[in-house]
Amino acid sequence: MLLIHCPYCEEILPELEFTYAGEAHIARPADPSAMSDGEWRDYLFIRSNVRGPHYERWRHAHGCGRFFNAVRDTVTDRFLTTYKAGEPRPDLSSIKETAE
Amino acid sequence: MTHFSALSLLKNALTGHRSWTPQWPESQPKAEYDVVIVGAGGHGLGAAYYLAKEHGITNVAVIDKGWLGGGNTGRNTTIIRSNYLYDESARLYDHALDLWDGLSQELNYNVMYSKRGVMMLAHNVHDVQSFQRHIHANRLNGVDNRWLTAQEAQAFCPPLNISPRARYPVMGAALQKRAGTARHDAVAWGYARAAASRGVDIIQNCPVTAIRRGSDGRVTGVETAKGFIRAKKVAVSAAGNTTVVMDSAGVRLPLESFPLQALVSEPVKPIFPCVVMSNTVHAYISQSDKGELVIGSGTDQYTSYSQRGGLPLIEHTVAAICEIFPIFNRMRMLRKWGGVVDVTPDRSAIVGKTPVPGLYVNCGWGTGGFKATPGAAHTLAWTVAKDDPHPANAPFTLERFTTGRLIDEAAAAAVAH
Ligand SMILES: Cc1cc2nc3c(=O)[nH]c(=O)nc-3n(C[C@H](O)[C@H](O)[C@H](O)COP(=O)(O)OP(=O)(O)OC[C@H]3O[C@@H](n4cnc5c(N)ncnc54)[C@H](O)[C@@H]3O)c2cc1C
Ligand SMILES: [Zn+2]
Secondary structure, three states, rough: EEEEEEEEEEEEEEEEEEEEEEOOOOOOOHHHHHHOOHHHHHHOOOOOOHHHHHHHEOOOOOOOOOOOEEEEEEEOOOOOEEEEEEOOOOOHHHHHHHHH | OOOOOHHHHHHHHHOOOOOOOOOOOOOOOOOOEEEEEEEEOOHHHHHHHHHHHHHHHEEEEEEOOOOOOOOOHHHHOEEEEOOOOOHHHHHHHHHHHHHHHEEEEEEEHOOOOOOOEEEEEOOOOHHHHHHHHHHHHHHOOOOOOEOOOHHHHHOOOOOOOOOOOOOOOOOEEEEOOOEEOOHHHHHHHHHHHHHHHHOOOOOOOOEEEEEEEEEOEEEEEEEOOOEEEEEEEEEEEHHHHHHHHHHOOOOOOOEEEEEEEEEOOOOOOOOOOOOEEEEOOOEEEEEEOOOEEEEEEEEOOOOOOOOOOOHHHHHHHHHHHHOOHHHOOOOEEEEEEEEEEEOOOOOEEEEEOOOOOEEEEEEEOOOOOOOOHHHHHHHHHHHHHHHOOOOOOOOOOOOOHHHOOOOOOOHHHOOOO
């Protein structure tokens, strides 16, 4: 079972309290009617599906109920960091150092 | 290659089983092939076999980063069925079922295809309506599928608890009698042996690290742990790792890779005559010929390449199995494992050409591609050989995610397998 740090509750809790919510930092298009079919495809369907550090969203469903972001290594399933929604995407090289 | 028959069995039994020969050679890569297939699962090995047998293309290599059949082919719960909703799916999965029928004879290898029937339980009104819709759609397509009352379901599968007080009451079931199971390893080995005997090289323990393209954009070959291998055409059939391989060719795919787990019990005497699936509670079960109960679940919620998955899912699945089949309450589980499954947004596969000339892909089979193995392999080989899809896989394009012509089995059923 994954142990996940909620950046709002400041607690490390079991995965069962959380729901996964897909890749993070996918911005809703600002001007939808101007988008081509290819751009819609990218927005709706294409995901980076990274083998390695992956930026993703989680929701603390059975706690504060809030969405937050995380970087998790999809090879080891280890969380490198979690951060509040709206905060910028953390730089991978800096998190790797702190994780080590 | 030794031909398997009652006579060859007897001869080898009399000589103490000392003169069996390896079923395929240890191949080392040649400098160049007409076709390189990335991934020696059932799909990739099968495609190599059909390329050689049906299209006369024998200068073919199947390359795997591990051992052949060690991916999802060797990790799945072997349910075979074709009662999907849409016309496109019905055609492709039924094409596979037709090939399953004669496969053991064709490969001279017993894949133990057993049409023991797959029964899907309806636990609520929504299930009843959705299964009946499937049954009607299937019958219009000539696909076997029928409705059973709860009593009929229990008569077909006696361990089933149909008490109205059950935690997951059974309101009926959809039964596809033509469906069943097969021996997963035998499928990989049978195709490997038959392909190798027609001249295909099977190269194991050799990760493909990148796909190379020429200045005209066309595929030129693959970079591997054993060096560069030139290829006129490359077909990627790498299941959960497809994204990683295809990224190197600059083709981005609508895929996410999730862990999918399964487990088996200690072996017991025959007790369970068919396959039972419960999509609503995400659990399914059958009994292998060895006697183990084979139990599967839904995917874990997060993407991962770890081939592992978490324990909460196993607990949930086993709890559901104990509710539906109280007789298994005290059964001990022997082992569990996970695979990495490549899931598309509409839960239908992608089998076809890519924007890169000479590059083909077979992926997105997600949690349910074992049943499709002969069909996927056959249509992939066709597509590669003719540079044009077979009618059965023609709708399963990558372009459908741009045009919007999805084959939305996900919305139709929310079915796991
Ligand atoms: C637990 C579990 C239960 C399942 N249950 C069912 C079921 O009941 N019914 C059903 O129909 N389906 C089921 N499935 C799905 C089914 O197993 C797959 O859809 C199917 O086996 C895919 O076959 P494949 O040949 O495409 O993939 P695989 O057998 O996974 O083959 C892909 C191969 O590609 C290789 N590869 C990957 N990357 C590289 C690289 N860079 N270089 C070289 N080689 C590479 C891998 O090593 C692997 O051997 C299940 C899957 C799992 C994990
Ligand atoms: Zn919280």
